[in-house]
Amino acid sequence: MERRSVKGVAYFTSEGFKDSARYALNAFATRIGGVSGAPFNTLDFGAVSENGLKDRADNLLRLGFALGVEPLECALVKQVHGDTIVKFDPVDAKTPDFLKRFKAMEADAIVTATRGVAVGVLTADCLPVFLYDPVTGAVAAVHAGWRGTFLSIVKKTVAFMVKEYGARPVDLRAALGPCIGLCCYAVSGDFYEKFLTSFGNSINDFFLFSSAASGQASAQVSGNGTSYDKSKVESGSLKKGGGVAFDLQAANRAQLIEAGVQAKQIDNVHECTACNPHHFFSYRRDVTAPSSETDVAQCAAEHRETGRMLSMVMAGARVERTEP
Ligand SMILES: [Zn+2]
Numbered sequence: 001m002e003r004r005s006v007k008g009v010a011y012f013t014s015e016g017f018k019d020s021a022r023y024a025l026n027a028f029a030t031r032i033g034g035v036s037g038a039p040f041n042t043l044d045f046g047a048v049s050e051n052g053l054k055d056r057a058d059n060l061l062r063l064g065f066a067l068g069v070e071p072l073e074c075a076l077v078k079q080v081h082g083d084t085i086v087k088f089d090p091v092d093a094k095t096p097d098f099l100k101r102f103k104a105m106e107a108d109a110i111v112t113a114t115r116g117v118a119v120g121v122l123t124a125d126c127l128p129v130f131l132y133d134p135v136t137g138a139v140a141a142v143h144a145g146w147r148g149t150f151l152s153i154v155k156k157t158v159a160f161m162v163k164e165y166g167a168r169p170v171d172l173r174a175a176l177g178p179c180i181g182l183c184c185y186a187v188s189g190d191f192y193e194k195f196l197t198s199f200g201n202s203i204n205d206f207f208l209f210s211s212a213a214s215g216q217a218s219a220q221v222s223g224n225g226t227s228y229d230k231s232k233v234e235s236g237s238l239k240k241g242g243g244v245a246f247d248l249q250a251a252n253r254a255q256l257i258e259a260g261v262q263a264k265q266i267d268n269v270h271e272c273t274a275c276n277p278h279h280f281f282s283y284r285r286d287v288t289a290p291s292s293e294t295d296v297a298q299c300a301a302e303h304r305e306t307g308r309m310l311s312m313v314m315a316g317a318r319v320e321r322t323e324p
Helices: 050-067 096-103 146-150 153-165 189-206 230-235 237-241 248-258 293-302
Strands: 002-006 009-013 026-029 085-087 109-112 118-123 127-132 139-144 173-176 207-210 243-246 266-268 309-314
Touching (some): 026 050, 026 127, 050 309, 085 153, 109 118, 118 127, 127 248, 127 309, 139 146, 146 153, 146 189, 153 248, 189 207, 189 248
Parallel strands (some): 085 109
Antiparallel strands (some): 002 009, 026 309, 109 139, 127 139, 207 243
């Protein structure tokens, strides 16, 4: 994964989505490089107010400019934390009206194999995932929060690409974007029980248990491909009350491998949205996250809000060759 800053717009992109014949342009945008004012500063794509929509359109232009796609259009849907996957392969995909109608659909993953068409998801803590099949050129953008993860949405999206496009899981490239990390994602005992009941003990790999008495995080983080700083875990939210933390990235990575995607073809941003206020919007950090009842009241009084980051991937653009 590479972090780039082009024309003031910062984003992450997976180099794994490039091969000799094709390239799936992809970007996990940060919050840096847009025009939106606080608390949506600055590269926000979630705003719905009249002014917000204007800023959002400017932000899309800026991202497109940075990516060399002008104007950038990106199919989005109404995300509902479910497991519905929709296909966006219309002949008239490029007409704005179609995009508008498509946008009202409720779903959490979009796939397309139409060359030059971009699909995207909006997040602020949830995990954005891209899939790319270099053989057919098909791509997917997936929104995986804990509910989507519980519903195995990334596994279902792999199956969908197999069914709709004849993709082979072994060929697929995947990229996991920035999301709330194990360091900041404290969850309840009930949350853990819910996953344990459905998935069995294998789920223990994706939870970290800390002891309130000692303040020490137990060494439950295993070799699952994540690289969170353990000192951050120990000094973070878990230490305050003891408890359980969930590793959203690791759980989804495991689901991709179960679905047949090769581990070596899974790329990962390895950044926590909640830890990095300069780079990322974080719903939990900016909107919820009260640690006491006084904070709850304060949050309510402040009507706290935050922006949404856009993650987008485009089907099958040709690789630009530069002759030596
Ligand atoms: Zn964190």
